[in-house]
Amino acid sequence: MIDGSLPSDAASSGPPGLLEVEHLGVSAGSRKILDDVTLSLPDRTVSAVLGPSGCGKTTFIRCLNRMVELSPALKIVGSVRLLGRDLYDREVDPALVRRRIGMVFQRPTVFPQSIFENAAFGLRLVHADEDEVDRSVMDALKRAGLWDEVHDDLDRSALALSGGQQQRLCIARALAVKPRVLLLDEPTSSLDPHGTQRIEATVRHLKEEIAVVIVTHNVGQAARISDRVAFFHAGRVVEVGATPDILERPREALTEQFITGRFT
Amino acid sequence: MSSPLSPPEPPARPRFRWAQVPPLLAAAFPVALLIGIVVTLAVAGLGFGWLLNPSVNWNPSTGDPSQASFGILVFVVGSFVTALPALVLVLLLSLAIGAATALYLPRRVSLLLNGFVDLLAGIPSVVYGIWGFWIVAPVFGTTLNPWINTHLGFVPGLGGPVPSTGIGIPLAIFVLTLMALPLTAVLVRESLLAVPVAYREAGLALGATRYEVFRRILLPFARRRIGGAALLGFGRALGETVAVFMVIGDATKLPFNFFDLSFTVPGVLVGQFDSAFIQPNYLAALAQLGLVLLAFSLVINVGGRWLVGRVGRGGIAMPEAA
Amino acid sequence: MSAVPASGWADWFSPTELVRFRRRHLVDRWIGRLVPIVFLVAIVPILDLIFWISQRALPTLTWTTLTTNPTGNAGGLYGPIVGTVDLLLLGLAIAVPLGIVSGLSSAIFLPFRWGEVVRGAGDLLVGLPSVILGYFGYFALVIYFGWGASLLAGGVTLGFFMFPYIARASDQAFSSVPPDLKDAALGAGARLRQYARRVAFPIALPQILSGIFLAAAIGIGETAPLLWTALFSSYPPTTLSQPTGYLTGLIWNYYDEPLTFGTEVTLAFQAAFLLIVIVVVMNVIVRLYAERSRKKLEGLYG
Incomplete structure (x- = not known):
């Protein structure tokens, strides 16, 4: 039923890929979690990985920075x-x-x-000099859209922040x-609507500088923030393309069923 | 036809039942036993007023009881110079065991190795004693202690004469370390494993190495409970009785150097009870010393339990993210 | 584990970061090697202990050793073995019912706050130096109650010693029964008492049994609570009011005798060997049993 072959536009019509995934497969014993995934993720773009729960989208995103290797039972093939x-x-x-x-x-x-030490955590690992840490933390907090809310009390415990603020601190x-x-x-699955809205605004800004890959099961969220969508089902990529194309004119029946809410 | 709804039953009135008495008594028993122990030692120990004094002069003076002096400094010093180094060793070993279990070793291997550590807890105290006295003491006396003495003799306390029997403070520290290790190791291990996997992953996702995850995430998160584990381990080391008595040499004087013989508070409680039978104020002094040890143990255990929280009941004070 | 980035990666990081990375990577690798070694070092002593005590005990351990009483500077372990069993049984007869009911009350019947008080007191009892319990047993039971140094006084003291372990295990066992079952039982109109007996107890039983086994394994190795309550004897006790021998006491009395005149020290090593065997076997049984009942429970509750 599901055609495993790659929709043709993935390689040809999109911008040139920053991250290229080829024939990626992940299996636990005999069970295949991801099967022959080939995708191109372009720079300065928000790519949404959309799909029902259990479709392998979290495993997929964990393959992109080798976090998947923390589960020793999983076998990974492809590149x-x-x-x-x-x-x-x-x-x-992997580090x-x-x-x-x-x-x-x-x-x-x-x-x-503290909020500051949280944002500086990664920098401290390489003993960066203090001025540089200060500058990078400020810059990161601004890019994450948190600076205006916290710049007065960076020494406060990060645990005192609201859930949405904490998540933006993690982004910073x-x-x-x-x-x-x-x-x-x-990133917004544990947040209230307001927190979600702030994160989405942050993500839209980020793509001016870097590539963002966001996993979501929420069609609305994909529509609001992503430029491209890859729809996953049962460990395979069903369809890839520009967001309006996929969400408004899906070519595959499965995609359409998901978008119209007939399965989740 | 009767009403479809029967009239509401009168609310159950809490009524005294005889069947409730035994469970309540049993529930109260731990508290009662604790109070009973304190009262018994107080009654046994305080008949002659306060006898103990903070000097080095421990002289029960069996010939003339009125000349007796019960200075406990020797035992207090002996307890601390053995329990503190043991605590340091226990903590280092426990952290290594915890780190190996949480980060470095495959699950199966660490399960097996931890089984051996748990087994340490099951070995009777007196068995550690006889093993230390006959098997380990010669190794300390002829090899380890002279080696430390030769190579580190310039450090104050590590120079000077070394008894060749191997009995003394270093052997007591060794035995105490083994005996306090299982409790502390389990608690440290549990507190490290209780740090949510999400936080480890967050660290790794920032490019931290496993060691950095341990040092900068697991340790700070588990700090409070590790402190509690250390305190409880210290309490166990301070209270250990029989094994230490058998390997420390029972010298009623301040130790001359690190290798000297010494004596501990629980050691004198177990070692001199037989001689104190015939002399009431001697017996009362020992009971008072028991009371002192009891108070110490209670304070340390209350503090330790408070820091550790209740293991296995979800009472872990873990900052919740969302 | 791979080392430093291949040439293709070097230009993605500043030279400083690459140098730092090499160092961090090395630290991690060395700690990763050191830590398992330290772990192994920590378990060498237990193997050494088991090996050398067996080596001292086994050559002359015969059936006769187990069936004759100690006599001055020779003989066997019969009296102390019987005494150990008697003391343990007497202690368990007190500690098991008291411990189970106490744990049941603190976990189910009492309000949480009072349960915490009971559990706290139990934790403190577990943390007491055992010599304190020996003093308590002597002053309270032997002297004030006038029982004299006897099997009775020793057994009751040992029971008090084991009690908090069993109470704690029982409290944890009853507390870990899934709360849905309680809601279901009470919702179906059962009284708390009926829930405790019909629903919670069967589920908690395996864990309680494990706790009793562990308490017995710890109790059997205790010395200080018994030294002046049970005192010592070379012969098996025939009444509750006689002083009683036990394996730990035999080691305590014999371990520092001279080697040249008799076999006391060997006898002490043989007693130590028996104790190790008993304790190890009990621990293994508890582990296997706990593992089995855990699997069974997982089967029940998915």
């Missing part, structure tokens, strides 16, 4: 390239990969430290180490 360089090359340390491809998770994961923390790509795994 992921950042500007032509294979992330899974034996010579490459370096993750400094260029940042990630934010479903729930805010602020550390029990990831931005502070200057990644080329930011991965967002359902």
Whole structure:
């Protein structure tokens, strides 16, 4: 029923890919979580990974910065390239990969430290000098749209922030180490509408500088913030394309069913 | 036809039932036993007024009881110079075990190794004692202690004579470390594992190495409970009785150097009870010392339990993110 | 693990960051090697202990050792073995019912706050140095109650010693029964008492049994609570009011005798060997049993 072959426009009509995923497969024992995924994720673009729960979209995004390797039971095949360089090359340390491809998770994961130290966490790992840390933290907080709310009390505990603020702090923390790509795994799933709105505004600004990949099961969110959509189902890519094309004129029946809410 | 709704039953009135008495008594028993222990020691110990004094002069003076002096400084010093180094060692080992379990070793391997650590807790105290006295002491006396003495003798306290039997403070520290390790290791391990996986992943996603995740995320998150684990381990080391008595040499004087013989508070409680039977004020002094140890133990355990929180009941004070 | 970025990656990071990275990577690798080694070092002593005590005990351990009483500077372990079993059974007879009911009350019947008080007191009892309990047993039971140094006084003291362990295990067992079951039972019109007996108890039982086993394993190895309550004897007790021998006491009395005149020290090592075997076997049983009942429970509650 599902055609595994790649929709033709993925490689041809989109902008040139920053991240190129080729024949990516992930399996747990005999069960295939991802099956032969080939995708091109362009620079300075918000790409949404859309699909019902259990379709493998979280596993997919965790493959993009090798977080997937933290589950030793999973077997990974295929390749992921950042500007032509294979992330899974034996010579490459995952820690370096993750400094260029940042990630934010479903729930805010602020550390029990001050707001400033949270944002500076990644910088402190390399003992950057204080001026540079100050500058980078301020810059990151501004880009994450949090600066105006917190610049007066950066020494306050980050745990005192609201959920939405915490999530933006996590985005700032990831931005502070200057990644080329930011991965967002359902970043608003634990937030209220207001928090969600702020995150979405932040994401729309981010694409002016970097590539953003956002996982979501919410069609509305994909429509509001993404430029391109890849629709996943049962571990495969069903359809890829510009957001309005996919959401308004889906070619595949599965995509249409999902968009119109006939399954979730 | 009767009404479809029967009249409401009168609300159940809490009524005294005899069947409730045994469970309530049993529930109150821990509190009662604790109070009973304190009262018993107080009654046994305070008949002659306060006998203990903070000097080095421990002289029960069996010939003339009125000349007795019960200075406890020797034992207090002995307890601390053995329990504190043991605590440091226990904490280092526990952190290594916790880090290995949480980050570095595959699950199966760490499960097996942790089983051995847990087994340490099951070995009877007196077995550690006889093992230390006959098997380990010669190694300390002929090899380890002289080696430390030769190579680190310039450090104050590590120079000077070394008894060749191996009995003494270093051996007591060694045995105490083993005996306090399982409790602390379990608590440290649990508190590290209780740090949500999401936080470890957040660190790794920022390009942290496993060590940095341990140092900058697991440790700060688990700091409070690790402190509690250390305190409880310290309490166990301070209260350990039989094994330490058997390997420390029971010298009623301040230790001359690190390798000297010494004596601890629980050691004198267990070691001199037999001689105190015939002399009422001697017996009362020991009971008073027992009261002091009891008070110490209660304070340390209350503090430790408070810091650790209740393990396994969801009472872990973990900052919730959302 | 891979080392430093391949040439193709170097231009993505500042030279400083690359140098730092090399250092961080090395630190992590060395800690990763060191930490498991430290772990192994921590378990060497237990293996050494088991090996050397077996080595001292086994060559002369025969059936006769287990069936004759200690005599001055020779003999066997019969009296203390029987005494250990008697003391343990007597102690359990007190600690098991008291502990189970106490845990049941603190987990189910009492309001949470009062339950916390009971649990707190139990934790403090567990943390007490065991010599304190020996003093308590002597002054309260032997002297004030006038029981004298006896099997009775020793067994009751040992029971008091094991009690908090069993109470804690029982409290945890009853507390870990899924709350839905309580709601379901009470919703169906059962009284709290009926819920406790018919629903909670069968589910909590395996965990309680594990707790009893562990308490017994700890109790069997105690020395200080028994030294002046049970005192010591070379012969198996025949009445509750006699002083009683036990394996730990035999080690305590014999371990520092001279090696040249008799076999006391060997006998002490043999007692130690028996204790290790008992304790290890009990621990293994508890582990296997706990694992099995955990799987069974997982089967029940998905």
